[in-house]
Amino acid sequence: xxxxxxxxxxxxxxxxxxxxxxxxxxxxxxxxxxxxxxxxxxxxxxxxxxxxxxxxxxxxxxxxxxxxxxxxxxxxxxxxxxxxxxxxxxxxxxxxxxxxxxxxxxxxxxxxxxxxxxxxxxxxxxxxxxxxxxxxxxxxxxxxxxxxxxxxxxxxxxxxxxxxxxxxxxxxxxxxxxxxxxxxxxxxxxxxxxxxxxxxxxxxxxxxxxxxxxxxxxxxxxxxxxxxxxxxxxxxxxxxxxxxxxxxxxxxxxx
Amino acid sequence: xxxxxxxxxxxxxxxxxxxxxxxxxxxxxxxxxxxxxxxxxxxxxxxxxxxxxxxxxxxxxxxxxxxxxxxxxxxxxxxxxxxxxxxxxxxxxxxxxxxxxxxxxxxxxxxxxxxxxxxxxxxxxxxxxxxxxxxxxxxxxxxxxxxxxxxxxxxxxxxxxxxxxxxxxxxxxxxxxxxxxxxxxxxxxxxxxxxxxxxxxxxxxxxxxxxxxxxxxxxxxxxxxxxxxx
Numbered sequence: 001x002x003x004x005x006x007x008x009x010x011x012x013x014x015x016x017x018x019x020x021x022x023x024x025x026x027x028x029x030x031x032x033x034x035x036x037x038x039x040x041x042x043x044x045x046x047x048x049x050x051x052x053x054x055x056x057x058x059x060x061x062x063x064x065x066x067x068x069x070x071x072x073x074x075x076x077x078x079x080x081x082x083x084x085x086x087x088x089x090x091x092x093x094x095x096x097x098x099x100x101x102x103x104x105x106x107x108x109x110x111x112x113x114x115x116x117x118x119x120x121x122x123x124x125x126x127x128x129x130x131x132x133x134x135x136x137x138x139x140x141x142x143x144x145x146x147x148x149x150x151x152x153x154x155x156x157x158x159x160x161x162x163x164x165x166x167x168x169x170x171x172x173x174x175x176x177x178x179x180x181x182x183x184x185x186x187x188x189x190x191x192x193x194x195x196x197x198x199x200x201x202x203x204x205x206x207x208x209x210x211x212x213x214x215x216x217x218x219x220x221x222x223x224x225x226x227x228x229x230x231x232x233x234x235x236x237x238x239x240x241x242x243x244x245x246x247x248x249x250x251x252x253x254x255x
Numbered sequence: 256x257x258x259x260x261x262x263x264x265x266x267x268x269x270x271x272x273x274x275x276x277x278x279x280x281x282x283x284x285x286x287x288x289x290x291x292x293x294x295x296x297x298x299x300x301x302x303x304x305x306x307x308x309x310x311x312x313x314x315x316x317x318x319x320x321x322x323x324x325x326x327x328x329x330x331x332x333x334x335x336x337x338x339x340x341x342x343x344x345x346x347x348x349x350x351x352x353x354x355x356x357x358x359x360x361x362x363x364x365x366x367x368x369x370x371x372x373x374x375x376x377x378x379x380x381x382x383x384x385x386x387x388x389x390x391x392x393x394x395x396x397x398x399x400x401x402x403x404x405x406x407x408x409x410x411x412x413x414x415x416x417x418x419x420x421x422x423x424x425x426x427x428x429x430x431x432x433x434x435x436x437x438x439x440x441x442x443x444x445x446x447x448x449x450x451x452x453x454x455x456x457x458x459x460x461x462x463x464x465x466x467x468x469x470x471x472x473x474x475x476x477x478x479x480x481x482x483x484x485x
């Protein structure tokens with residue numbers, strides 16, 4: 001067998017690469033923002049609105065809050081952080097990795113008990129308090145504030161110890177939601193923002209967990225050390241506080 | 256056997272990992288031998304497509320496998336309905352489900368060495384055995400197996416090591432359940448994310464030493480060619 005055709009193909013593709021790169025002319029990324037998974041979808045849409053207004057392009061990186069914190073501690077190139085809790089940004093400020101003046105709460109999250117099966121969550125409260133739960137998907141409480149809130153809600157109904165062996169843990173809320181959306185797990189305790197997105201394709205059935213069942217999921221944002229002189233990142237954080245953005249955030253499923 | 260709840264997380268993870276890798280290896284050797292024999296000797300038009308399917312897990316991102324498996328294993332998915340009908344229940348987030356994923360994921364690592372070993376056996380040796388009126392099964396057991404012992408060892412070690420090294424698939428279909436689906440690689444990932452670097456170092460170093468020792472062992476065994484001297 002001869003390698004000539006293969007080599008020719010490789011050479012051709014290599015020749016095309018610069019062309020492809022040129023065709024991909026995007027506006028320059030002016031700020032990289034680390035966003036907790038529950039807010040990723042909202043942040044992308046808000047970043048688009050902000051780009052239309054300001055011309056600044058924001059790039060969103062989503063992961064669990066714990067993971068983002070570890071990445072920032074290890075020098076990841078983020079200019080700002082939108083956390084799923086209030087503690088992590090304050091910890092970053094205390095460690096000299098973020099700017100205290102920019103710290104603010106941008107959203108309050110809510111949990112939903114959700115199933116892909118439209119008939120499963122008829123009376124969510126009864127189901128959580130004493131119903132049969134074969135499997136329940138939550139985010140890892142060690143890494144994701146919504147996972148911790150789910151743990152608190154289960155402790156509230158005195159079922160944490162009983163249900164612990166039946167929990168499946170996503171490594172962030174996105175994966176926990178995918179477990180439920182795929183039907184692999186019948187039930188999940190998930191952020192309302194993600195359930196709203198999932199319901200566009202799969203209505204299923206759900207029940208809002210009362211806010212009093214867990215500590216409030218106050219989500220804070222902060223400018224990181226690296227973004228101190230980054231006008232795009234600073235502007236995006238200011239935009240999040242605007243009435244227009246706040247109205248949008250509520251529409252995404254936050255209180 | 257359930258791990259003692261007071262025991263450190265890594266003991267449960269070691270147990271799950273060893274159980275998974277051993278079972279995967281044993282099942283793949285049993286399934287892989289006839290498959291490898293067929294691939295080594297068939298002239299059927301199916302050889303190439305089947306060969307390509309067997310090799311797929313070597314090039315596919317594990318996430319592709321994980322994504323389709325999770326959908327397939329859901330209660331209303333095709334595999335989920337099959338396992339339910341067979342009385343196995345649904346396999347997502349169970350040890351059995353992770354075992355199924357591992358079987359697919361490590362298949363080429365067991366089949367390929369066996370295939371090479373079987374293909375290298377001179378047909379004349381088998382003809383001689385047939386002339387001496389050895390039945391096909393007898394020929395396989397007393398001629399083929401002894402001759403392909405090095406290939407069998409390589410297949411077993413590679414299958415085992417590759418399953419121990421599994422991460423993406425297990426993370427996606429396992430649901431990270433202690434004592435059930437949390438294997439060492441996933442535990443290590445958790446430790447790194449939670450910034451428990453000391454524990455992560457210990458575990459990572461342990462896995463590194465284990466893999467190195469296993470490959471060293473394979474090199475020693477592999478000094479003899481893939482087929483034992485006739």
